[in-house]
Amino acid sequence: MNTNKLMNTALKLAKLDKMPYDTNIIVEGKNIKKVLIGIDMETPELLLAQQLGYDCVVSHHPKADSCIVDFAKVMDVQIQRMVKAGVPINRAQKALKKKQASIDLGSHASNYDRVSSAARLMNMPYLNIHIPADFITEEIVQSRLDKAFLHKPETKLKDIINELKSWKYYQNKIAQPLIRVGSNDDYAGRIEVLMAGGTNGGIDVYKSYFQAGVGTIIAMHVPEDVKKAVIEQNIGNIIIAPHMPSDSIGLLEIVKAWRKQGVEVTCMSGIIE
Incomplete structure (x- = not known):
C-alpha cells in the first residue's frame, strides 16, 4: 500500500474525483502496512507512531501546508449545499462570504509548516483527509x-x-x-x-x-x-x-475499506469505534 492508494480509496468512497483544498498527501510513502489515524494528529502523534512502529499517520482535521492556508476555499462546497436546500445561488454565495473571509484571515497567517516539517524530518508518511470523511x-x-x-x-x-x-x-x-x-x-x-x-x-x-x-x-x-x-x-x-462520534462515522467507513485492502489500521484521538 502507498499514500496515493490510501487517498484514492477515501476519495472514491466520498464520490470525489480529486482532493479538496483541505485534503492532501503531506509526506508521500510506500510499503505501508500499519496506519495510525485520528481526528487531530500533530507532532506528538507522529512521534508516538514512530515509537510504536507505524508506517503512516492520517489526520482528519487539516494540520499542514496548503490544507491550512487554502482552507477557506473548501468552504465553497457550502454554496452548492445551500442551493440543494432551496437557497438561490447568489444569496448562498453572499451568505458565506463574511465567515469565509474571517477564516481566510486566520488560516493565511498560521504556522502551516509546524506539523509537516516534523513529518518530513521523521520521514513519516502523513495525510490530511477532511471533507471526504465529512x-x-x-x-x-x-x-x-x-x-x-x-x-x-x-x-x-x-x-x-x-x-x-x-x-x-x-x-x-x-x-x-x-x-x-x-x-x-x-x-x-x-x-x-x-x-x-x-x-x-x-x-x-x-x-x-x-x-x-x-x-x-x-x-x-x-x-x-x-x-x-x-x-x-x-x-x-x-x-x-x-463532533467526535459524527466525525467517526465517515472515517470508519474509510478505515473499513483500508482494512479490506490488507492494511492494519489503529484509531485514536477522537475516532470512536
Whole structure:
C-alpha cells in the first residue's frame, strides 16, 4: 500500500474525483502496512507512531501546508449545499462570504509548516483527509433521518434525539446528541444535516437555510454567536450530533475499506469505534 492508494480509496468512497483544498498527501510513502489515524494528529502523534512502529499517520482535521492556508476555499462546497436546500445561488454565495473571509484571515497567517516539517524530518508518511470523511458522514446521517421521518410531518425534536441515540454511532458515547436551539416538543419541520463544509458557515448561512424552509439543522457543533442569533430571531431549531462520534462515522467507513485492502489500521484521538 502507498499514500496515493490510501487517498484514492477515501476519495472514491466520498464520490470525489480529486482532493479538496483541505485534503492532501503531506509526506508521500510506500510499503505501508500499519496506519495510525485520528481526528487531530500533530507532532506528538507522529512521534508516538514512530515509537510504536507505524508506517503512516492520517489526520482528519487539516494540520499542514496548503490544507491550512487554502482552507477557506473548501468552504465553497457550502454554496452548492445551500442551493440543494432551496437557497438561490447568489444569496448562498453572499451568505458565506463574511465567515469565509474571517477564516481566510486566520488560516493565511498560521504556522502551516509546524506539523509537516516534523513529518518530513521523521520521514513519516502523513495525510490530511477532511471533507471526504465529512461528505460520507453527512450522507449517512441525512439518509437515515430521511428514512426515519419522511412520512412523519409532525416529527418533534425529541423524536430526532431518540432516533439519533438509537444508532450505534452515538450509543454509550460520552458526548450525546442534544438540542441547542428549541425544545423537546417543538416541531422539527424539514431536517437538513450540515456536517460537510470545512467549518460552520456562520449565522448568515444558517439564516439562509431557515428562510428557504428548513425547520431543523443537524450539525456537529454550533458557535455561541450562531446559537444566540437563532434564538433571538426565533427562526429555527438546531440539534447537535456530537463532533467526535459524527466525525467517526465517515472515517470508519474509510478505515473499513483500508482494512479490506490488507492494511492494519489503529484509531485514536477522537475516532470512536
